Amino acid sequence: MAMPTENSPVKSPRRSFLRKAALAAAGGLTLHRVVNSPKASAAPALPDAPGNEIVRMLADLDAALARSPDRRRWVMVVDTRKCLGCNACTVACRAENAVGPAGSYRWVRRIESGRGEWIADTFKPANCMHCDNPPCAKAVPEGMIRKRPDGIVELDYTRLKGPYARAAAAACPYNAIHIEDGRAFTEGTPAVQPYEQVEFREYGRTWRRGELVGAARKCHFCLHLLEAGMLPACVSTCIGRAMYFGDAGDSKSLVSELLAKNRAIRHKAELGTSPRVYYLAEPFATTPQAACTNCHY
Numbered sequence: 001m002a003m004p005t006e007n008s009p010v011k012s013p014r015r016s017f018l019r020k021a022a023l024a025a026a027g028g029l030t031l032h033r034v035v036n037s038p039k040a041s042a043a044p045a046l047p048d049a050p051g052n053e054i055v056r057m058l059a060d061l062d063a064a065l066a067r068s069p070d071r072r073r074w075v076m077v078v079d080t081r082k083c084l085g086c087n088a089c090t091v092a093c094r095a096e097n098a099v100g101p102a103g104s105y106r107w108v109r110r111i112e113s114g115r116g117e118w119i120a121d122t123f124k125p126a127n128c129m130h131c132d133n134p135p136c137a138k139a140v141p142e143g144m145i146r147k148r149p150d151g152i153v154e155l156d157y158t159r160l161k162g163p164y165a166r167a168a169a170a171a172c173p174y175n176a177i178h179i180e181d182g183r184a185f186t187e188g189t190p191a192v193q194p195y196e197q198v199e200f201r202e203y204g205r206t207w208r209r210g211e212l213v214g215a216a217r218k219c220h221f222c223l224h225l226l227e228a229g230m231l232p233a234c235v236s237t238c239i240g241r242a243m244y245f246g247d248a249g250d251s252k253s254l255v256s257e258l259l260a261k262n263r264a265i266r267h268k269a270e271l272g273t274s275p276r277v278y279y280l281a282e283p284f285a286t287t288p289q290a291a292c293t294n295c296h297y
C-alpha cells in the first residue's frame with residue numbers, strides 16, 4: 001500500500017478544543033440514548049456514533065488475525081484533531097500493563113501554539129513507535145530487541161537488563177523506554193495495594209514487576225490483547241475516538257482509509273526510523289493558531 005506523506009491532501013476541517021469536547025460529548029450521548037432507549041431491541045441498529053469505529057476496528061482485527069503474521073502490518077493512527085488531552089489512555093495503559101512510577105508506556109504531550117487571543121492547544125499522545133528501522137535494536141546485542149513479522153518491536157525481558165537496558169533507552173529518539181525499578185505508587189502508605197502487585201502478560205508470558213527490576217520496558221501494542229482479538233487498551237479507552245489501530249496491509253481496513261484520506265505525519269521520520277504511529281493533522285493552515293502545528297508534532 002502506498003503510505004501517505006506529509007504532503008497528502010486533507011479533507012477534515014480544523015476543530016477548536018471546545019468543539020472537540022462538544023463532539024466527544026455528543027458521541028457519548030448518542031451511545032447512551034441507544035443503550036437506554038425503550039425501543040432498543042436485543043440487536044439494535046448501530047448508531048452513527050464513535051462506537052461504530054470500534055466495531056469496525058474489531059472486524060478489521062479479526063480479518064488480520066486470519067492472515068499469517070507476515071501479512072499483517074500493524075499501525076496506530078492518532079487523530080490529534082480529536083484528542084482532548086484527558087489521559088484516559090495513559091491510565092488504561094498503566095492498569096493493563098502494570099506500569100509503575102518509574103515511567104510510562106504512554107504519555108500525552110500538550111502543545112500550545114498561537115499568540116494573544118489566538119491560542120490553541122493540541123494534544124499529542126505517544127508511545128513506542130514500533131519503528132521499522134529501530135535505533136534501540138542497534139544499540140544492544142542481536143536478539144535482545146526483535147522486530148516481529150507483524151511490525152511489533154519486542155523486548156527480551158530476560159536479557160535486556162542493566163547496561164543493555166540503559167543503552168536501548170538512550171538510543172530511542174522518542175524516549176519510549178524506561179527502566180523498571182519495582183517501586184509502587186502506594187509505597188510509604190499503610191499498605192502497598194494489591195492492584196500494584198498484579199501479574200501481567202507480555203510477549204507470551206506472565207510476569208510480575210519485581211522480577212523485571214533493571215529491565216527495559218515499553219509499549220508492546222498490547223500484543224496479548226491483539227492475540228485475543230481485542231484492541232489495545234489505549235484505543236478502546238479513548239473517549240474522544242482519537243485512537244485507531246489496525247492492519248495497514250489491508251487496503252480495506254479503517255486505518256488504511258484514514259491514512260489515505262488525511263494528511264498523516266510521523267514523528268521524527270526524518271531520522272529514518274520509519275515509525276508505525278501516524279498522526280492525522282490539520283491541513284497546512286494559515287490561521288495563527290494553526291500555523292505552528294503545521295510542523296511541530
Ligand code: SF4
Pocket residue numbers: 127128129130131134135136137153171172173174175176177218273
Ligand atoms: S520508538 Fe524507540 S523503543 Fe520503540 S522501536 Fe523506535 S527506537 Fe525502539
Ligand code: SF4
Pocket residue numbers: 092093094096097105106127218219220221222232233234235
Ligand atoms: S498499545 Fe497498549 S501498551 Fe501501547 S500505549 Fe497503548 S495501551 Fe499502552
